[in-house]
Amino acid sequence: MTCRRLRKYYGLTQSRSPTITISTPTQPNKNTLMTIYNISSQQIVTRQITEEQMVIDVHGLPKGVYVVRITNDRIVQVEKFVKQ
Numbered sequence: 001m002t003c004r005r006l007r008k009y010y011g012l013t014q015s016r017s018p019t020i021t022i023s024t025p026t027q028p029n030k031n032t033l034m035t036i037y038n039i040s041s042q043q044i045v046t047r048q049i050t051e052e053q054m055v056i057d058v059h060g061l062p063k064g065v066y067v068v069r070i071t072n073d074r075i076v077q078v079e080k081f082v083k084q
Helices: none
Strands: 011-014 019-023 033-038 043-048 053-057 064-071 076-083
Touching: 019 064, 033 053, 043 053
Parallel strands: none
Antiparallel strands: 011 019, 019 053, 033 043, 033 064, 064 076
């Protein structure tokens, strides 16, 4: 059995300002959701992704490690980010 590394469909970047940017290669469908969880697996934020590039303001979150989960009808992608 071989394992292949899956290509990341969504781009997730974190800037020095308290924001993260989610980029999609095409116009997202209406079922594309972004959810942020804290390290204790508590759901913090859920937003529908409606644009090819969406900036999410995270300044209200306390410092720590978070997980971003992006889902649509075909894909589930999970990324980690650190808020300092």
